[in-house]
Amino acid sequence: MRKIARDAEREEDPDADFKPLTADEARQLRERSPSISPWRVISGQALAGLLVALVAWGLTGRQNLGWSAGYGALSVVVPAAVFARGLTGRLSSLNPATAMVGFFVWEMVKMALTLAMLLAAPKLITALSWPAMLVGLAVAMQAYWVALMFAPKRK
Secondary structure, eight states: OOOOOOOTSSSSSSTTTTTOHHHHHHHHHHSSSOOOOOOHHHHHHHHHHHHHHHHHHHHHHOHHHHHHHHHHHHHHHHHHHHHHHHTTTSSSGGGGGHHHHHHHHHHHHHHHHHHHHHHHHHHHHHHHOOOHHHHHHHHHHHHHHHHHHHHHHHH
C-alpha cells in the first residue's frame, strides 16, 4: 500500500483566521442589516385579511362571504402569532440546539392549529364559502411579501 504525503498548504484549518466580533462590531453589524419583527409581519397579515374580508363583503353584499374570507385569514394569523410567541420566548433562545428543537415543535403546533381551525370552519361560520375562505387564507399567507417590501433597508 502506498502512502501519500499530506500537503500542509492544502489542508488549512478553516478556523485559523476566525476572529470573534467585539460588542461594538456586533452592534454595527446589526445596524447595517436590521431584521423584521415577526409581530410586524403578523400585523400585516391581519390587516390584509381584514381588507380582503371587507372587499368580499362590499363587492358581493353577502355577509357570509366576508366572514368566510376573514376566517380564512384568521386561520393564518392566529397560528402564526402562536408560532412567533413560542419562538420569541426565553426557552427557545437558551442555546442553538434548544432553538432548533423549539422551531420544529412550534412549527408543528402551527400546522396542527391551522388544520384544526380549517376543520372547525363549517361549524363556526354560517353558510361558509370555501372559495372565499381560501382567498382570505391565501392573501394572508402572502402578506409577508408586502412586509418584506416595507422592511428597513440595509445600509
